[in-house]
Amino acid sequence: MSETKKFMYINRRPPYGTVYPLEGLEVVLIGAAFEQEVCMVFISDGVFQLRQGQDTIDSGMKNFSPTYRALGDYEVTRLYVERESLEERGLTEADLMPLTWEDEDDDWAEKPSIQIVSRAQLSDLLEEQDVVFNF
Amino acid sequence: MLHTVNKSPFESTSLKTCLGLAQSGSDILLIEDGVYGALAGTIHTAMLAQATGTISVYALGPDLKARGLPEDRLIPGIKVVGYDGFVELACANDKVQSWL
Numbered sequence: 001m002s003e004t005k006k007f008m009y010i011n012r013r014p015p016y017g018t019v020y021p022l023e024g025l026e027v028v029l030i031g032a033a034f035e036q037e038v039c040m041v042f043i044s045d046g047v048f049q050l051r052q053g054q055d056t057i058d059s060g061m062k063n064f065s066p067t068y069r070a071l072g073d074y075e076v077t078r079l080y081v082e083r084e085s086l087e088e089r090g091l092t093e094a095d096l097m098p099l100t101w102e103d104e105d106d107d108w109a110e111k112p113s114i115q116i117v118s119r120a121q122l123s124d125l126l127e128e129q130d131v132v133f134n135f
Numbered sequence: 136m137l138h139t140v141n142k143s144p145f146e147s148t149s150l151k152t153c154l155g156l157a158q159s160g161s162d163i164l165l166i167e168d169g170v171y172g173a174l175a176g177t178i179h180t181a182m183l184a185q186a187t188g189t190i191s192v193y194a195l196g197p198d199l200k201a202r203g204l205p206e207d208r209l210i211p212g213i214k215v216v217g218y219d220g221f222v223e224l225a226c227a228n229d230k231v232q233s234w235l
Contacts, residue, residue: 014143016201017168045143048171051203058197058217065203089145090176090208 005130007031007038011046013135015065016056021049022064024135029067032074036131039078040071041122047085050096050114065097072101072113079113082122137162137228140169141235144179149234154182159189162224164216166195170202173209180210187212195221 009028013020028040042050049068056063071079079099086092099113117125126132138157142149150165150172157163163186165172172183173194183192187210196215199206206215216224225231 013146014168014171014202016198017141017143045145045168045171048202053203053205054201055203056201059201061201063201088178089171090174090180 005036006128007036008041008126008129008132009038010041010043010132010134011049012044014045014048015051015054016059016061020135021046022062024133025064025067027133027135028071028076029074032076035075038076039080039125040076041080041082041125043082043085043122045089047081047089047091047096050079050081050099051091052095052097068097068099072099075101077101077111077113078115080115080117080122080125082119083116084119086116137164137224137231139164139166139231139233140172141165141167141233143168143171144182145171145177150179151182153232153234154186154190157186157190162191162193162228164193164195164221164224165198165213166221167198170194170198170204173199173213174204175208175210184210184212193220193224 015021054065093116100110101113102108103111138153140150140153144150192213193216194213196217
């Protein structure tokens with residue numbers, strides 16, 4: 001029963017318009033307790049979830065964007081962002097929140113969690129997974 | 136007439152349908168995920184940029200701010216309004232059509 005599986009969480013929706021992104025993030029954080037091999041994918045409008053500078057003060061909604069920074073502490077260290085989705089939306093990596101994790105095997109060096117990947121690379125990653133969740 | 140659009144143009148045809156039917160002199164207000172339609176430099180920018188000549192296009196400031204979209208990244212000509220501006224637009228027009 002201690003077999004490790006590859007889990008992928010695919011995020012395709014923008015934040016705040018629906019409850020999917022927040023619920024998805026909570027599932028990832030809860031699922032992290034089961035010590036599986038976890039990655040997250042941000043494609044389509046899901047890339048907007050990682051947009052820098054989110055400020056919900058005027059709209060009265062809960063700003064859950066700081067929670068993405070906690071993912072590294074839950075050993076969710078691979079966040080794949082599709083390059084084509086960014087380009088279609090006029091975004092670059094510099095528009096995204098800088099997210100990092102600390103590598104205990106490398107003297108707790110801070111390493112970037114976000115990896116920009118092509119659609120073709122993502123297609124191969126998807127094929128490798130044992131379990132895929134969609135939000 | 137005031138048209139409101141609350142869906143991202145990347146996910147829904149709401150904005151496209153709205154632009155196809157909105158007549159010149161109309162007001163369009165982008166709200167919620169609709170504010171992504173206001174972004175410059177995207178694959179959907181041209182569609183709205185063309186319309187700004189004959190239609191007044193607005194985007195709701197609090198929804199832009201929540202999503203981390205600064206005003207300098209918007210299509211030129213789009214006006215940013217607050218909730219008070221939303222109310223003023225609704226009052227200034229005889230009808231409101233919500234493209235949900």
